[in-house]
Every structure is written in C-alpha cells, then in structure tokens.
Amino acid sequence: MSVVEKSVSELHELLVHRDVSSTELTKAYIDRIHSADPDLQAYLTILEDQALAQAAEFDRKIAQGEDIGTLGGIPMALKDNMCTEGVRTSCASKMLDNFIPPYNATVTDRLRAAGTILLGKLNMDEFAMGSSTENSNFAKTRNPWNLECVPGGSSGGSAVSVAADEAAFTLGSDTGGSIRQPAAFCGVVGMKPTYGAVSRFGLVAYASSLDQIGPLTKTVRDNALVMNAIAGHDLKDSTSVPYEKPDYTKFLVNDIKGLKIGIPREYYGEGIDSDVAKGIQAGIQTLIDLGAEVEECSLPHTEYAIPSYYLIATAEASSNLARYDGVRYGYRAEAADVLGMFKTTRAKGFGPEVKRRIMLGTYALSSGYYDAYYLKAQKVRTLIKQDFDKAFEKYDVLLSPTAPTPAFKFGEKSANPLAMYLSDVTTVPVNLAGIPAISIPAGFVNGLPIGMQLMGKAFAEGTLYRIAYTFEQNTNYHTLKPNLGEVLARGNR
Amino acid sequence: MVIADKYEMVCGLEVHVELQTKTKIFCGCTTEFGGEQNTHVCPVCLGLPGTLPVLNREVVNYAIKAGLALNCEIAEFSKFDRKNYFYPDLTKDYQTSQFDLPICGKGGLEIEVDGEKKWIGITRAHMEEDAGKLVHSGETITTSYESSVDYNRAGVPLLEIVSEPDMRSIPEVLAYLEQLVQILEYTEVSDCRMEQGSVRFDVNVSLRPIGATTFGIRTETKNLNSFSSVRRCLEYEVARQARVLDAGENVVQETRTWDEGKGITLTLRSKEEAHDYRYFPEPDLAPLVIDQEWVEGIRKTLPELPVARRARLQGLGLSAYDAGVITSGKAMADYFDTALSYYSDAKTLANWVMGDVTRLLNSNQCSVADSPISAKQLAELLELIDKGTISGKIAKSVLEEMYSTGKDAKIIVKEKGLAQISDEGALLGIIDSIIAANPQSVEDYRAGKDRAIGFLVGQIMKATKGQANPGLVNQLLKQKLS
C-alpha cells in the first residue's frame, strides 16, 4: 500500500515514529498529483516548492522534538475559493484568474498553525455555483471511479483529490450540497458543519447565509481531526458562533444502541434512483442491526426547499458578486467609458451559470418582486427550519441518500439547468436550516459510489460522527479504491 | 420672498454626518482625514473577496448618543441592509446601510425663529458606511480622460438623520441645521467640519398654495455641503418651482444636483430613472440588539445640551443674545464655563469673552479651543481689575501681552510695572505739580466749569502712564481744589 493511500491518522503515526518524514510524504503526494492529475484535473494550482519548503521546516521541528499535533506534517489542499496569502485564489473564474490575496482565510491560518502542508488549490464550479464542477473556467475534473462521469460539485476538486490520493485531506465549501454531493459521488467522507461553526472569513462568498466550510476525508476519524483544527469562533466573522468546541474525536465510539434515526419520506420522492434507494435501504438495515431505532418521518415543506434555496442563494450572490467590476482587482475589459467597462468586464469575466444566477437573484430582489420572491423564500426557510426542529424533538439524526443518483455523465445535465438544480433536493434543506450533515460512503451503483447523508441538530456534529464512525467500522465501503492504473500509467508516460 | 403671498414652502432634510470614531465602521482602519491616497485601507474596507465586516461598537455608541440628544427612540432591535448599486467609489458595489429597522426612531428638536419656537420632527437616523472619493482628470466622470479613486474614506461611519417635512421657510431650515450641528458638536458625536465634507445635506422641497393641506410634488437636491449652499439652493429651487406652478404646470418629481458655481439646480435623474437599490438584510452581520442598560449607560455620558446651557446662562444674568453667542459653539461655551469656575461675575466675563478675547482670536485666526490665553488666565486678569490692581484700560493691553507671550496677567503686570498707583503720598506729589502747571484749569474749575477737572485728571493719568488709580486721583484732586 502506497503511503498516499493512508488515512490522516495512519500518516500521523508514521510521522511520529519517524517511519516517514513530511518531506518524503509531500514528495509522494506531489508525484501522485503529477501522475494522476493530467487525467483527473483536480488541481488548479500546485505549490510544489512551497509545499516542500513547509515540509522541510516541519521536519526540522520534529527533529528538535517539538510537539507536532495531530495534523502536523500532513499534506492537504484547499478549494480555490479559500484565500491563501500570496497564492492565486481564482474561484475557477476568469474574473479572478490573476487574483492573489494579501491575506489568509481563517481556515488557511488554522491549518497552517496546525502544521499542515499546503499542496495546492483545487478545481470547483465557478464561484461555487454548480453541482458537477463543469462550470469551472479552467479545468474539467473527472470522477476517478469513471472518467466519463462528473465528480459532483461544486467542490469537485476537493472530493477527487481525496478519492485519488492526491491529498491526505481537503477542505470544500457547501452552500447547497457542494461538499456532501461530490463526497458521495467520489466515495469519500464530507461534512457540512453547522452554520457558524467554521469561520467564513476568507471564503469567497457565494451565498453568505448558506456558505459553510468543511472537511473531505478518507475516514470519519480524519474528518473529526480536521474539524478539531478548523472549527471554533472567529472574531473576524460576525456570523461565527462562540460555542464550546468539543474534541470531535471523543464521539468516535463504535456504538449507536438506542439512537433514534428518522427517515424523512419526502427525500425518497420522484427522481430518486431506485438502486440508490435500495443501497441506502441496505445501509439503514445495517444501522438497525447495530441497535439504532429507525422510523419513517416527515419534513412536510421539503418540496419548497429548491425554489426557496435558488431565490435566497442567487439574491445574495447577485450582491456578493457585484464587486467584480474591473475597478480594483481581477479581470478588467477595455471600454470607452466606466459603465461600458463595468458591463464588458462582467459579460466577459463571468461564465454562463454565474450570470444566470446573478440575473435570477437581481430579479428576486427587484422592487415589486421582493415580497413575492425573496421575502416569501425567507418565510419558507423558517418553515423548513421548523420542520427540522420538530423532527429533532423525536430523532437524534435524520437519514437520506446524499444525492438522488450516482455521478452522472459529463453534459448529461449541464444543458438543462433546472434538472441540475433539482438534483440538489436532498442537500439544500440542510443549508436553509443551518444544521450539520455528513455524507459517508454507503455502497455502489454500477461501479459508482453512493453516499448516505446524516443530518443533525445545530452543533451536534459529534452525534453525526458517532453514527458515521459506527457505520464505517461495520462496513468496508471506505476501504475500496477507484482503479487508477490506467490514469497513473498515462500520467507517468 | 416672491412666493410669500402665494405659495408655502414645505421642506425636509436628510443630513449625513460623519461620526468621529477613531476607526472605520467595519474594520480597524483610521478615519483620519487626508493621508496619501489609499493608505487608510485594508482588505475589509477594500471589499476584497472573502473579507467580512465586523461592526465597530463605538459607532453604535455614537449613534445612540446622537439619537438621545435628538430626542429619538433607540430601537431595541435594528439591523443592517445592503443598498445595491454600481459605482466605482463603492468597494463592494453595495453600501452597507440600515433600511427598514434603523437604530434611531422618531425624535426632534426645537428651533427659534424671530422669537417664535417651533418643534421640527426627526423621522429616523441610521448608520451607514461612507464611500470612497473619485478624482477625475476632467470635470465629471463622463467627461474625464481618466479617473482614479481614493478609498481612504470608504467605510468611515456616517449617521443619516432624516427630518420630517416640518420646515416652512428658509430661516427655519437654517435654524434647524444650526441646532442640529450644534447638538452633534456638543455631544462630540461629530466634529461637523463642513470644509472636510464631514456633514452633507440632501434637501427635499415642494410648494403648495397657501392654505392647502396636502403636499405638492417635491424635488430632492443631493449632496450640498454648507449652510450657504443649502440656503442658495432653496432660494433657487423655490423660485423655480414657483415659476413652474405659475405657468400652470406640474413640478416633476425628481432628484436634482446643485451646481455651486452657477448657483442652480439641475436634473440628475427622474422618478422613472430612480435607482432600484434592491435592499435586503446584510447576511454578514447579525441583527443589532440594544438593551436598556446600554442606552442608559450612554445617557449618563450626555453633556449639557445647548438649549439647557443657554437657559442656565440666562439664569446667571446674561441676555438671551449673549447666552446665544456664548453657546453657539461648544468650545466657546466650555471656555466660558471654565472661566466661570474661577470668576463669578458672569456678565463681565461674557463681555470680555465676546469682546476683547473673541476679537484677538479672530484677528489671529485662532479657534477658542487653541486660545493661548487659558480660561483660568482670563479669570485671573479680571480678578486684578476687581481688586484695583490694574484699570480696565490697562487690562486690555495686558490681555494682548498675554496672547502673544502666554504669560499670566500677574507676571506681566509685575514685569512691566503696570500696577495702579494707589499710594496717596505719591499721588499727592504728582497732583500738586499738575495743579501748579495748569493755573487756568484750576481757575476754571473753581469758577464752576466742572469739565476742567476732567482735563486735570487726564494730565495726571498721562504723567503716571495711566497707572494712577483713577478713582483715588479724582477724590484727592477734588479735596485739593475745594
């Protein structure tokens, strides 16, 4: 087994016992990126020199007997919408092709403080708008399980690089499913934390009231370890919550006896692939066998989640993305006057999906439409939140498929934006409610991984980890790897 | 005014005032005026991707203080909203402001015009961030070859104070503005430096036939930056609207702009072209909850406001006019009050402060706050007059000396030997010699010409370089001549 295939906690043991140095580890990942990424295209920026310098610095520290923490020396990568000082942060957009932030996102700072090694920046749908990473302006990220298929999105690069061992772990961002759905499509663990649990400072905003950063990892334990490093109150983000951050690894016990799990029937409606439903049903049986009490339940306003999500998210996006006007940074088009410059810059700098959402959002906020669209969507959001509150009076967690289907083929849905939007049906309610949800590997359909989603009360990430961990300990899905033989062979040629 | 017999003016004002906090509203950058272009900036106030605002608590404190001083209700729950529009002086192409739930609700202040008191209502006051400043190579953004932008002011905290349409004449408008600015200065919420653009005015005005009960169609003229511009703008706009109405036409509801050079208003945009700002709640900031304890804490820091201060000074014997002059600026009023703590004759003190002290400051273009003569030093000078150490006339020259040297009155009097001669023996010798030298005047006096004594006193004062105690000279001279 190659060292890059190991989990974060395994790598930690190797580093502690000096079986491997961080420099060797970093080199191994860079080699893997060089061979796998020509086909997979998960990375937009590879920081070979910087990563090796960070690794060398780490190796000096460990040689001097310094405490390395649980993540010290571990090579990882960030979605390209998280600011990295001195390193291009493009959001996979022509608009920010040349944008080099003079500051770090809080998560970047925290992972640096934890001693991790930054390998590079990962591909995504432009400005995190999309469910397939097809909206990237720069690269076509492929699903390592089937190169004909999308990796999911918008954190496609983040999921693929973990699945294909191009990073020990990564961070993604999730506005309507952008961590969980690609995690499901690529067979890795993806956590969307409670809104306010992880600082958004330095995360280039798509929809401020929905965006949340979270880890994508090979195992549930790794996920909890990364959460330990990135979560917690941040004075730079007024929406971050000053809560008592637990040690998430404390919840990793192989025991779910007596936990109550609700199965919201609305998540099994039209559009759910029957094989996916069957796979999840098998997963549910596993949990029942392990002692969980499972019951069908209802989240009655689920059908309004998609329309209200696409009103709120696009309304906020229309305002958040207004600043890309060519005046201060990023792409600027030439024009005769200032208004022309604004218009041409935005017409040429944004891709079609971003423009579509800006127009939708602008419309939703327009005078005369505000009450009917934006305000009504906010009211629906409250109802959806109440649905969850009520369900959580009875259940510890709710369970559903992460996505209605396994990964789809390139171009299959990109021609029909509405079909693409509808595929978010199982993930967006969680963002509207601000609650945490995790996707874990739960089987395969036609050789493609499927994900099981567990949704919890606000700040109950620990409970999600407990169930996810127990499920993982009693199944082997997470140990199965995509066959990258041909990909690596091509890359090494 | 030409319209006086036909139309009544209805005016309401929006006043944007810069709060004088040390740092900006959503970041730690300085609010200091000036500075190299784009040096008082950081990623947050530049709106760089991924950055987030963090509300400066001091801005809220100042807004509450201003609200209390303007008799406004302070909202327990308020929030920020985004006002969306594209303009290069905005770093995010939206302004973070407050829309439907402002921090300050209804309030108002009392004005006085020609002895008549009137209450002018305040609708609301809300916090918002200032924009940057465009620097054009030509006159305007559209006629310039190039424009640059300085974001030093971007994110400087503003309070927008919106009045009710309660003003019916230009003097009422000016009285309201003077009162408002005075209150903001007194509470030290703003330094109200109009030349630095720290106060700006939007003027809403309409006309209606005298006796009408509904309002006419109004225009809004934006971005005036001095009282005189407001006055000239209103004179122009009222006359223009009167002409429109006289011609039997309707005033067009629109936003206008003021051309300071030409002294006219011009159409900026019509109602149809009005911006749709697409306000929505700012998702990056939590709603602002202000409890009673917070408000009461601020209330305790409120200083004595101009109206109360004027009343107190009138109680000490000052005329309404004098009390008004002394309290017209906080610095002057504070100077007066400090002097008053050392010297109790308010009337005499007021005469000196309004007279010689002000004259000296004005001729040297010096502000009261920077006066080289401290309030305590002035009080000591007046004390010397009362004790008879120096005469009032000598005191005026001592004051000038104090201004240029900063020395205490006592020291100047001693160094220059300016103390009054009140020694009878010394004065009698001088009196004798003057009597001897002016027999004609002595004769005239004895013949009943009272004026002659004035001449003799003058001669004695001259001989003593003005230092003789004039009362004593008079008394001794009369004794000698009787």
Ligand SMILES: [Zn+2]
């Ligand atoms: Zn700043």
